[in-house]
Amino acid sequence: MDIRDIAFDIYKKSLDSVFSGDSFAEFSELNSQDAAFVKRLVLMALRRQEFIKNVIREYAAKKIPAKPDAVHMTIIMGAVEILYFRTPDYATVNSYVNLAKKKANKFAGGFVNAILHKICRDKDEIAKRAPFPFFPAAFVEILRKDYDKKRINSIERAAVIEPALDITVKQNPDEWALKLGGKKLGNSTIRLYQSGTVNELEGFNEGCWWVQDFSSSLPVATLKNIGGKKVLDVCAAPGGKTAQLINKGAEVTALDISAERLKLLEQNLERLHLSANQIIAADALEWLPHAPQFDIVLLDAPCSADGTLRRHPEIVHTRTISDIRQNADLQKKLLDAAVNAVAENGILIYSVCSMTKDEGEKQIKKFLDSHPNFSIDPIKAEDISSSMPENFNQLISQEGFIRCLPDMLGGIDGFFVARLKKNN
Ligand SMILES: C[S@@+](CC[C@H](N)C(=O)[O-])C[C@H]1O[C@@H](n2cnc3c(N)ncnc32)[C@H](O)[C@@H]1O
Numbered sequence: 529m530d531i532r533d534i535a536f537d538i539y540k541k542s543l544d545s546v547f548s549g550d551s552f553a554e555f556s557e558l559n560s561q562d563a564a565f566v567k568r569l570v571l572m573a574l575r576r577q578e579f580i581k582n583v584i585r586e587y588a589a590k591k592i593p594a595k596p597d598a599v600h601m602t603i604i605m606g607a608v609e610i611l612y613f614r615t616p617d618y619a620t621v622n623s624y625v626n627l628a629k630k631k632a633n634k635f636a637g638g639f640v641n642a643i644l645h646k647i648c649r650d651k652d653e654i655a656k657r658a659p660f661p662f663f664p665a666a667f668v669e670i671l672r673k674d675y676d677k678k679r680i681n682s683i684e685r686a687a688v689i690e691p692a693l694d695i696t697v698k699q700n701p702d703e704w705a706l707k708l709g710g711k712k713l714g715n716s717t718i719r720l721y722q723s724g725t726v727n728e729l730e731g732f733n734e735g736c737w738w739v740q741d742f743s744s745s746l747p748v749a750t751l752k753n754i755g756g757k758k759v760l761d762v763c764a765a766p767g768g769k770t771a772q773l774i775n776k777g778a779e780v781t782a783l784d785i786s787a788e789r790l791k792l793l794e795q796n797l798e799r800l801h802l803s804a805n806q807i808i809a810a811d812a813l814e815w816l817p818h819a820p821q822f823d824i825v826l827l828d829a830p831c832s833a834d835g836t837l838r839r840h841p842e843i844v845h846t847r848t849i850s851d852i853r854q855n856a857d858l859q860k861k862l863l864d865a866a867v868n869a870v871a872e873n874g875i876l877i878y879s880v881c882s883m884t885k886d887e888g889e890k891q892i893k894k895f896l897d898s899h900p901n902f903s904i905d906p907i908k909a910e911d912i913s914s915s916m917p918e919n920f921n922q923l924i925s926q927e928g929f930i931r932c933l934p935d936m937l938g939g940i941d942g943f944f945v946a947r948l949k950k951n952n
Pocket of ligand 1: 762763765766767768769770783784785786789810811812813828829830
């Protein structure tokens with residue numbers, strides 16, 4: 529199958545439902561160069577979709593559906609190649625005319641041909657424009673509940689940029705920063721700016737580090753002196769935080785509802801030469817009411833994941849208010865159930881990779897109202913970084929939560945962390 533045909537199918541799938549970057553692996557028949565091209569093309573189409581829709585509007589009066597149809601999808605993909613990849617105009621236009629005939633109908637070729645020719649004519653000027661909007665109106669509406677226009681604008685500008693690769697190292701972060709030519713962030717993250725195949729980088733096969741966005745490392749970073757402590761990782765797979773906990777010497781029980789995702793967790797731990805005390809495939813809502821007690825319970829809850837929009841730009845096109853409501857309902861149930869597993873004077877860490885306050889700040893405020901035996905254990909910037917903690921003050925809210933947004937620290941995932949204490 530033609531690689532643009534494959535890219536079209538992935539682009540369509542990602543507009544139909546949010547799916548993880550792993551879905552690129554479905555097309556394992558592609559060699560690594562073609563797979564990289566497909567991935568780059570789809571991600572760029574998702575990042576430039578709204579901007580290119582506006583360009584199309586300059587050339588044609590025809591209405592464009594909010595979710596682009598097959599004709600407009602082919603134009604968007606073609607425009608990405610012409611404007612940003614600089615593939616030769618003639619070959620590009622031809623390929624997308626044929627693709628439109630195949631994916632839409634045999635009459636679509638003329639329209640696609642006409643628009644792409646105009647884009648070829650004006651490409652130098654269009655490519656110089658700032659590529660906004662990135663966020664469709666419906667996604668801005670979601671963010672408007674919690675942030676003002678200026679902040680949303682700043683998030684949008686940060687989120688359109690392809691993110692650097694963050695890794696968490698088991699030890700010697702300064703050495704690894706030097707070896708890999710990266711920059712240390714916090715206590716154990718190294719930020720790498722070069723692209724390339726992750727598993728070809730030094731130390732990957734030896735299990736010296738794993739891929740984890742800086743924000744995602746913060747829930748466990750807030751836990752000090754946990755050697756020998758009993759920790760329950762309630763929503764553990766694929767295991768980034770499980771690995772951090774074990775690496776800090778905790779005795780970890782890792783639980784997840786998905787047996788498939790737990791297989792990934794096991795593979796990851798094996799590569800890292802780390803082992804959990806117990807790995808349990810179960811629905812936490814059924815398991816937690818009968819659970820033994822733990823010194824620390826980490827609930828890295830399922831969420832709308834809109835904080836990961838830099839790497840998953842499909843999220844801005846697919847998230848709805850109702851998704852957020854559904855996630856918030858499940859998070860509330862998980863929080864209520866987790867209470868039972870926290871020992872007296874124990875710690876409950878709650879985290880989500882979402883920017884919405886319904887899943888973060890407001891969720892925890894409601895939880896505290898209905899569980900007076902829990903209180904906020906305020907997180908400090910020193911917990912995140914032992915050197916130059918003042919740089920991390922911006923991540924700490926007045927209440928002592930961590931609130932990360934993509935426009936902070938040169939680009940990070942949106943994330944929320946609360947550290948709560950169970951009182952006698
Ligand atoms: C945000 S991910 C966890 C990421 C993980 N903590 C890490 O750092 O790699 C949320 C996880 O919750 C799991 N999950 C969803 N509903 C669950 C439930 N009812 N019980 C247990 N796990 C659940 C999902 O399978 C998913 O792996």
